[in-house]
Amino acid sequence: MDSILSALDKFYGWDSFRLGQREVVEAILSGRDALVVLPTGGGKSLCYQLPALIREGLVVVVSPLIALMEDQVRQLQKKNIAATCIHAGLDAARRSETSNLLKQGSLRLLYLAPERVQSKEITAFLQRKICEGNLVAIAVDEAHCISSWGHDFRPDYLRLGEVRRLCPGIPVVALSATAPPRVRADIIKLLKLRHPLLKVCSAKRNNLEYVMRRRQKEALAEVLEALKTSRGARLIYVRTRRSVERWTELLRDENVAAIPYHAGLDPQEREEALENFLNKDDPVLIATVAFGMGVDRKDVGMVLHLNLPASPEGYLQESGRAGRDGLPARCLVLFSPGDRKKLDWAIKSSLREKGEQSSNRELRSEHAFEQLRRMEAVAEGESCREQALLLAVGEISQPCGRCDRCTTTLLPQDRSQEAFTLLSEIQEQKGFGLSMLLEKTSLQEIRPKEGWGWLARRLVQEELIGESNDGSQRLYLKDSGRSFLLNPWPLLYSF
Numbered sequence: 001m002d003s004i005l006s007a008l009d010k011f012y013g014w015d016s017f018r019l020g021q022r023e024v025v026e027a028i029l030s031g032r033d034a035l036v037v038l039p040t041g042g043g044k045s046l047c048y049q050l051p052a053l054i055r056e057g058l059v060v061v062v063s064p065l066i067a068l069m070e071d072q073v074r075q076l077q078k079k080n081i082a083a084t085c086i087h088a089g090l091d092a093a094r095r096s097e098t099s100n101l102l103k104q105g106s107l108r109l110l111y112l113a114p115e116r117v118q119s120k121e122i123t124a125f126l127q128r129k130i131c132e133g134n135l136v137a138i139a140v141d142e143a144h145c146i147s148s149w150g151h152d153f154r155p156d157y158l159r160l161g162e163v164r165r166l167c168p169g170i171p172v173v174a175l176s177a178t179a180p181p182r183v184r185a186d187i188i189k190l191l192k193l194r195h196p197l198l199k200v201c202s203a204k205r206n207n208l209e210y211v212m213r214r215r216q217k218e219a220l221a222e223v224l225e226a227l228k229t230s231r232g233a234r235l236i237y238v239r240t241r242r243s244v245e246r247w248t249e250l251l252r253d254e255n256v257a258a259i260p261y262h263a264g265l266d267p268q269e270r271e272e273a274l275e276n277f278l279n280k281d282d283p284v285l286i287a288t289v290a291f292g293m294g295v296d297r298k299d300v301g302m303v304l305h306l307n308l309p310a311s312p313e314g315y316l317q318e319s320g321r322a323g324r325d326g327l328p329a330r331c332l333v334l335f336s337p338g339d340r341k342k343l344d345w346a347i348k349s350s351l352r353e354k355g356e357q358s359s360n361r362e363l364r365s366e367h368a369f370e371q372l373r374r375m376e377a378v379a380e381g382e383s384c385r386e387q388a389l390l391l392a393v394g395e396i397s398q399p400c401g402r403c404d405r406c407t408t409t410l411l412p413q414d415r416s417q418e419a420f421t422l423l424s425e426i427q428e429q430k431g432f433g434l435s436m437l438l439e440k441t442s443l444q445e446i447r448p449k450e451g452w453g454w455l456a457r458r459l460v461q462e463e464l465i466g467e468s469n470d471g472s473q474r475l476y477l478k479d480s481g482r483s484f485l486l487n488p489w490p491l492l493y494s495f
Contacts, residue, residue, distance in 0.1 A: 033196035034173040040320025048139035057136040069111040085111035114156040143174035147186035151313035164192040178313040180394040210385035210403040215334035231301035261287040298325040308335035311371035312392035366469040377461040412492040433473040
């Protein structure tokens with residue numbers, strides 16, 4: 001057995017690598033940069049952990065997910081591997097403990113929130129480690145966060161390009177579960193990766209079943225049925241902290257021991273929530289997507305979204321937390337057309353909070369709303385769910401044969417007459433969003449508002465009409481829409 005396989009067996013008890021892992025480990029050990037795109041559950045963390053253990057040196061890991069950092073540190077410490085993390089949620093005792101660890105020479109993995117990388121304390125620490133010849137690599141996890149085209153852009157990540165200046169000659173490895181080609185190009189450019197190894201594996205997960213359907217007005221019965229028919233640990237995503245608390249209460253009233261998890265909890269509550277989720281039999285955890293759940297429990301049998309996800313890329317990562325044990329698992333989305341308004345508000349609010357310049361805000365807004373429309377197309381379209389999700393991240397695949405679209409026979413109807421009516425009104429009443437259009441016309445006398453909303457979204461997805469990217473959702477005809485009015489053709493949709 002060679003030395004790398006021996007180390008894999010010694011520290012992890014495994015006799016073989018997963019797809020792509022060994023090449024990345026070898027690149028880091030040889031001093032080469034790397035860009036790694038492996039699906040959620042594909043073993044990205046091993047790629048940077050093992051080099052630190054083989055070299056008996058330090059790898060610094062930048063991550064925006066507090067839960068992920070805490071979980072990985074916990075798992076490493078259980079293996080008696082010296083690891084710690086620094087983020088804003090540490091209490092005084094943890095800060096003192098971490099400071100002492102930084103002064104010692106035995107630390108192997110240091111996890112940092114991105115805003116901590118260029119602090120005076122960390123800069124001095126890195127320089128000392130370089131002088132000692134003890135810094136093995138810098139790992140940037142969730143690297144898509146550096147790109148304005150990524151689904152979770154973080155301004156703090158833009159400053160990580162300075163890592164190359166601070167640590168010349170030290171290999172930098174960027175890792176992500178999803179990164180389409182233009183995001184990968186951004187990562188290489190902004191992190192200043194030099195002739196990197198490019199390891200991109202398919203995001204396809206053969207054991208996941210994707211199901212998406214309209215959420216009932218009172219969704220508790222649906223959720224209870226989904227929990228009843230799923231295995232192992234269950235992860236439920238909601239949009240807000242208030243929703244976390246509400247659903248925790250609803251499920252506990254039904255004798256489901258739901259565990260709440262969001263950024264508003266104090267550090268001790270978060271720690272207890274994670275411990276319960278990791279160690280209890282068949283736990284149900286309710287979390288906000290924005291806070292990020294990077295917890296590595298293998299037997300998650302269902303990931304349930306109670307709102308429409310904001311993007312296909314984000315959804316692939318979130319749903320990918322199911323079935324890491326290789327057994328069949330379900331990825332269920334219960335969505336409502338009303339989710340669109342909440343997502344519009346969340347997108348605009350997020351861009352304001354990040355304090356971006358107006359030109360950057362416009363670009364980010366355009367991309368965010370484009371991502372949202374792609375997610376709507378996945379949720380409301382007739383094609384294979386997995387195929388549509390993978391296409392959104394630049395991967396071409398065959399229909400999966402497992403999702404609800406592949407296993408259910410749909411009976412599409414010709415909607416060309418209704419489409420003609422809607423397109424005619426958009427042409428006549430220029431520059432209005434759908435709500436204003438319905439108020440100014442007699443469309444609601446023909447069919448309810450929800451039906452027009454669904455049809456408008458489908459026509460946007462089919463590029464017969466366009467929609468403004470400023471959140472106002474103003475509708476306008478595109479060239480194909482004008483052609484349709486001149487010579488209509490069948491539009492076969494399911495509703």
